[in-house]
Amino acid sequence: MTTRIVELRRGILKKNDELAAGLRSRFTTAGVLVLNLVSSPGTGKTAFLERTLRELRARGAQAAALVGDLETDNDARRLAASGAPVRQINTHGICHLDAEMITKHLEGWEGVSLAGLNYLFIENVGNLVCPSSYDLGERIRAALLSVTEGEDKPLKYPGLFNSADAAVITKIDIAEPCGFDRELALHNINEIRPGIRIFETSAKTGAGMDDWLAYLAEQAKPY
Amino acid sequence: MHELSIAASIVESVTESAAAYPGAHVKEVRLRVGALASVVEDSLKFCWELATEGSPLAGAALVIHMLPVILHCDACGADTEIAGVQSFRCPQCGELAADLRQGRELESESIELEEPDEIEEPVEEQV
Numbered sequence: 001m002t003t004r005i006v007e008l009r010r011g012i013l014k015k016n017d018e019l020a021a022g023l024r025s026r027f028t029t030a031g032v033l034v035l036n037l038v039s040s041p042g043t044g045k046t047a048f049l050e051r052t053l054r055e056l057r058a059r060g061a062q063a064a065a066l067v068g069d070l071e072t073d074n075d076a077r078r079l080a081a082s083g084a085p086v087r088q089i090n091t092h093g094i095c096h097l098d099a100e101m102i103t104k105h106l107e108g109w110e111g112v113s114l115a116g117l118n119y120l121f122i123e124n125v126g127n128l129v130c131p132s133s134y135d136l137g138e139r140i141r142a143a144l145l146s147v148t149e150g151e152d153k154p155l156k157y158p159g160l161f162n163s164a165d166a167a168v169i170t171k172i173d174i175a176e177p178c179g180f181d182r183e184l185a186l187h188n189i190n191e192i193r194p195g196i197r198i199f200e201t202s203a204k205t206g207a208g209m210d211d212w213l214a215y216l217a218e219q220a221k222p223y
Numbered sequence: 224m225h226e227l228s229i230a231a232s233i234v235e236s237v238t239e240s241a242a243a244y245p246g247a248h249v250k251e252v253r254l255r256v257g258a259l260a261s262v263v264e265d266s267l268k269f270c271w272e273l274a275t276e277g278s279p280l281a282g283a284a285l286v287i288h289m290l291p292v293i294l295h296c297d298a299c300g301a302d303t304e305i306a307g308v309q310s311f312r313c314p315q316c317g318e319l320a321a322d323l324r325q326g327r328e329l330e331s332e333s334i335e336l337e338e339p340d341e342i343e344e345p346v347e348e349q350v
Contacts, residue, residue, distance in 0.1 A: 001337050008240050008331040012232050095225050130225035132261045133329065158308040159261035191310045194319035
């Protein structure tokens with residue numbers, strides 16, 4: 001027997017990366033801005049997205065959402081109340097969405113064509129670790145954290161926060177009773193992802209939503 | 224805990240690469256994993272045996288080479304390794320730096336193969 005070393009230098013998630021690259025070019029061709037929303041469970045992704053969808057529709061934009069959860073279609077039903085087309089992705093135990101799931105769920109989505117959309121939101125499974133490895137073809141990865149989670153969340157999950165294009169702080173309406181240290185949170189986000197755009201929002205009161213919507217409009221094609 | 228998915232992806236990727244060497248047995252798989260790849264070394268090793276069971280990689284050892292983050296600093300131009308992942312500041316000048324030159328890798332580096340020695344064709348005697 002002889003042994004030999006073979007150099008590979010191949011990405012482990014190459015298949016996902018290739019599928020994601022295909023999705024990205026489809027999204028670009030269709031002129032739809034795609035966002036991947038990532039946070040812990042309970043941050044308020046669904047409430048934030050519901051408000052975003054409603055406000056976008058009120059401004060005449062076409063927006064749709066894919067929403068990932070391990071089980072149940074509760075979030076899709078909540079989001080559908082905004083009037084936007086919503087499709088649930090159940091991962092049945094898998095802790096993240098991948099490009100194949102997105103590809104599959106874009107097929108046969110009744111009443112939705114990518115070219116007819118200005119925005120497509122992908123609400124990832126509540127998890128701050130695993131989704132960071134899986135490119136979904138999005139243009140903007142938004143990391144969300146709520147005022148109830150502790151200002152050091154970005155330091156605890158640098159892999160995700162460092163890969164984000166935007167950070168959204170949610171539930172700022174209850175920042176005070178939670179003893180949320182705003183300066184510290186902003187500092188920590190910036191230490192992990194220098195120069196990132198940060199939005200301070202409340203889905204309940206609507207605070208900060210104008211700023212967020214202006215950012216979306218600036219990133220998207222004109223509608 | 225997505226290390227089992229990652230381990231399954233490694234098995235798939237490496238099995239494909241190893242198919243170019245029929246008859247060879249994979250003894251060792253070497254990975255390069257960046258500090259920001261969100262992969263826990265111990266968890267991945269824990270999942271390795273389970274993921275390789277019944278596959279062509281069964282029994283292969285997994286060697287993980289962890290890579291620190293290297294930042295490129297726009298302010299001073301230096302490319303420097305940082306200790307840890309808690310602050311993305313250039314160690315040379317202290318400025319925040321967003322340009323990563325290393326740290327997100329999740330790739331197979333190499334494999335060690337054991338190949339059967341070539342059976343020499345019997346040479347016919349010249350008459």
